Amino acid sequence: MSAKRRLSLTVWVLAGLGFRATAATIAGHPVVLDAQGKIIPWYSPTEKAFDQFLHRRWDFIKNKVPPCPGPPPRSNYPQYYFYDGYVTQSAAITPDNWMNDIGEKIPNWFESARLYYAYTGDTQVMAIVRGLMDYTIAHGTSPASFAWPNFPQTTTGPGDLEFTGFTPTFARHETHVDHAGDMGLSYFRLYQFTGERKYLTNALHIADVLAAKARIGTATHSVWPYRVRMDTGAVTAEYGANWIGCYDLLDSLIRAGLGNTNAYAQARTKARDFLRQFPMRTGYWTDGHTDNPVNSHTYKSNMGKSNMALYLFDHPEFHPDWRTWLPSSLQWTEEHFVFRTAEKEPATAFGANVVGEQDGFNFKMDYQTARYAAECARWYRVSGDTNFLEKARRSLNWVTYCSDAEGRATESPYSLNIASWWSDCYGECPRMFYHAFAAMPEWAPPGEDHILYSEGVLTNVSYRAGEVQFAPCNAIGIVYLRLSFLPAEVTQNGAPWRRQPSLTAEGWTARALGNGDYAVAVRHIRHGQVRLATPNPKPRPRPAANAAEK
Template structure:
C-alpha cells in the first residue's frame, strides 16, 4: 500500500522528481460515472466489449457492458465471487514458507514479519515470484490491518487461521517492536523496521529526503492504529497484555497532544521516540499529519471500556485518565471537523512510511477514505456526516480516480505514487457501499459494486495478489491487510454480494468471539458486547432468534431489540442489548 519505488526502473529519478522538486501530479477530474443499473438482474457474464484483460484475467461484463468479477471461473460475477477471491487470497498468505535468512533475532518466520512486499514474477526487474524485496517494512500499519481483517473474516468464514496469524504478529510486535522504557514516547510501537530484520525500531532509506521513518522515529497515528487493533484483540481473547499496551498508548498520545491549527496537527507525522523531536531536514516536513481517525478509534473504544468499568485495576488506568482521554478525543474531533481540519482544508497528506514527507503537496486517498468509514460508523459524532462523506468521495474521485474500465473506477494511491491499486479501489468501494446502505443511494451502490469487481482482478488463480497492474508487486498491506477488510465491509453493507445459499455472519458492531454454522438450519455466535447489531446472509428462513436464551421479536426495523429479515436476499439483521449469546434457528427457504 506504500510508495513501491524499489526495484523499478528510474527509481532515483522518480524519487528525486517527486520528493525534491515537488512535481505536479496528474490533474483533472475523471469522466463522470455512468448512471447505475439494476445490478442484481444483469449478472450474466460475457466477454467485455472489445475483449481485453485486467492483469491475468479476461475481463467479464454483464448485459449492460459493465464490469463483473472474473470469479468464480465457473460462474463469473455471481454472488460467490468475493467469497471465492478472498478464499484464494487468504490461502496464499497463510501458505507462505518461513524464511531462514531473517536477522535480529535469527528466527525463521514468514516474509510478512520482516518485509513489506514480494516480487510477483511479472513486474519489471523483480523476480522470481515470492522473492522478498529490500525495502523498509511497515509492521504497525500492516499488523493493525491484518488484525482488523482477521477478526472480521474469520467469523465470516468460520476459519480461525487468518485471525490466529494476525494475533501472532501482534504478540511479536509487542515483544520486538516497542520503544524503550524511559523514552519520551515510552513503550509504544514503532511504525517501521529495516528490511529483513525482526526487531522494529524505525527504518532509514533515502536519508535527506525522508524516505523511511528514520531510525528511532515513530508515527503517532500508527501508535493509535496498532493500539486500537490491540483493544479488539483483547475483546476477542481477554489477553491483558493487549489491553495494557492500548492504555499506555492512549496515555502517551494524551500527554503529547498539541494545540492544533491549520498547519499544526494534534500530533506530528514523525517524532523521535527518545526526546519527542519532530523529524526535520532540508526536504522533510513532518510537523503535520491529517490521519487522526486511528487515535480517535482508540479513544472511542477505551472510553467505552472505562465507562463500563472493564479497565478498573488495569495498569495506567484511573478515572483521571478516563477524563483526559475524553478531553483529548473532544479536542481532536473538533479539529478534524472544524475549519482548520482536513475535512475543511482537504489537506489530506502524510501516511505512508516509505515516501519523503510533504505536508502540503503529496495528497493521498487513504486517510480521507478511512475518515469517511469512521464517520459512517459513528454518525453521532458528526451531525454533518453525510455531507462530509459526500465531499470525501468527490475528493477521492477527482484526485485519484482513474479512467473508467467498463464502468469501474480504479483508484490511485497518492500523488507521489499515482497508480491505480486494488486495496485503494476496494476502500473506495467499501465507502460507497456503506454510504449506499445508509442513504439508499443507488449510484453509490453501483460504483461500489464495479470497484469491488475491478479489485478482484488483482487476485490471481494462485491467490497471489498484486498491488495493481503497475508496478505489479505483492504488498502485504495492499494484497491482504488493506484488502480483505474492505470486502467484508462491502458484504456487510450489501448482503446480496455474499454467497447465496450459504450461512455467513457478515458484520457485527462488536467483536465476534465465536461462531458455529449448523447443524442444520442453525447459527450460533457470541459477541464481546451484550449490546450490538449484526448482519447475516442465511441459507434458511429464521423462525426464532434468541439472545441469552430470551426470544427476540421480529420487527420491521431495528429501532429496538429484535430482528428483521429480507426475503429478497435472505439478509437477517439483529439488534440485542442484554446478551451477546445469539442463537438463530429456522427452516429451508421455500
C-alpha cells in the same frame, strides 16, 4: 485441475451465460464484460466471486507463503513478518527488500482476520495474526525510558528482527503517531477477543501517551504530531490527518471504563475538534503511509479520508453533517485519485473507477479501489442513490482481477514494477469487502450462512445447519448477516428477541433476498451469546474455510 485450465473453463462458462471475454487482460485475466460492455468478475459463478476472492487470499497466506531468507531465526518465519511485500514480476515469492511497514500491517491484518473469522468461523486466521502481533509487541515497542515510552515502532528495515525504524528514510526510532494509534486499537480489540491482559496493557500504554501528548490542532499542527523520534521526543513532521484510529482507541477505552478515562476524554475531544475543523473542511488528508517522508500540511492521501468515511457509517453521531460530508468525500476521492492519474495509467476500466493512493504516489491499486467501492456501497445503502451502487459493483469487480486462481495478489496491475504489499493486499483490501457486504448482502454467496460485518469484535462464532451463533464484545452494536433461512428464533443468552420493523431498538430485521435467503441484521444493547436458528435447515454447503481448494 491447473490454474490455467480453471481460468479457461471459467471464461467458457461465462461466455455460455451471455457474457463475453475480451482481448484485454488485467493481471493476466482476460477481461469479461456483461451485455452493457462493463466489467464483471473473471470467476464463475459470478455470485460467488467476492466470496472466493476472500477465501483464496487467506488460503494463500495460510498455505503458500515461503519462509524468509536465512539465516535462522529469520528463516523460521513467513516473509510477511519482516518484509513489506514481494516482487510482483517474480514467479517466485521474493521479498521486496524495501522496508517493513509494521504500522500498516498490524491494524489491517487484524481487521481482515477478525472479519473473516466472523464470516467463516475459521480460528486459524486469528492465530496467524496473533502471532504477528505478539512478535511486534516483543520486538517493536519503545523502552519505558524514551520520551514516547512503551509506544510502537511503525517501521523498520527489510529483514530486521528487531524493529527500530526505517533508516535512512526516517531516523532511528522515528514513528508515525497515527499508525501507532491504529496498532493500539488492534491491541485492545485482540484483548477483547482473547481476554489476555498483555494486549490491554499495551493498548493502555499507547492511550496514555496519546492523552499526554494531545494538543489543540491547527491548520499546520495537528492534534498530535504526525511523526516523532520516540527516544528524544523531537517532532519530525507536525501535521497529519489520519487520526480516527487514535480517536477510536480512546473512545473504546472510555466506553469500556478502562484506563485514565478522564485524560482520554480530553484528548478525544481535541482529536474530534481537529478532524471536524480542519481535514473534514479543507480536504488536506495528509499521510505518507509508512514509507514516504511527507512533511506538509497540504499533502493529500486517500487513506485517512477513507478511514474517516468508514467510521462515520458506523458512528454518524461523530459529525452532525455526516449526510452532507460523505457524498462530498466520495467526490473528493474521484477528483484527486480517480480522474487524476500517474503516468499513463487509466482513470477508469470497462466501467469501473480505479483509485490511486496519495499525491506523491498516485498509482492505481487494488486496495484503494476496494476502499472506494466499500464507501460507495455503504452510501448507496444510506441514500438509495443507485449511481453509487453501480460504482461500488464495478470497482469491486475490477478488484477481483487483482488475484490469480491461487490467491496471489497483484497490487498495481498497470504498473507491475510496483511490489505487492502484504499489508495492502492481504489486510486492507479484503477487509473492505465486508463493508460492501453490510450494504449489499446480495453480493454474498447465495444459499450459505455468513456473518457479513460488525463494527465490533465477535467471539464464540459457530455455524451449524440452520443455526448461527456469536457473542459481541461491545455491549451495543449491529451485526449484519446473510442466511439461507428465516430465523424462527433469535435469542441472546436464551432470552427471545422480537423481529423489528427497523434497527432503532434491540432486536432483529429480515429482508427476503429470494430462493429462501434473507438479509438479517441484529441490534444488540448488551453482552451475551446471540443465536439465530430455524427448525427446518437446508443442508450446509462444504465449509467455507476450505472453499479455496475447489
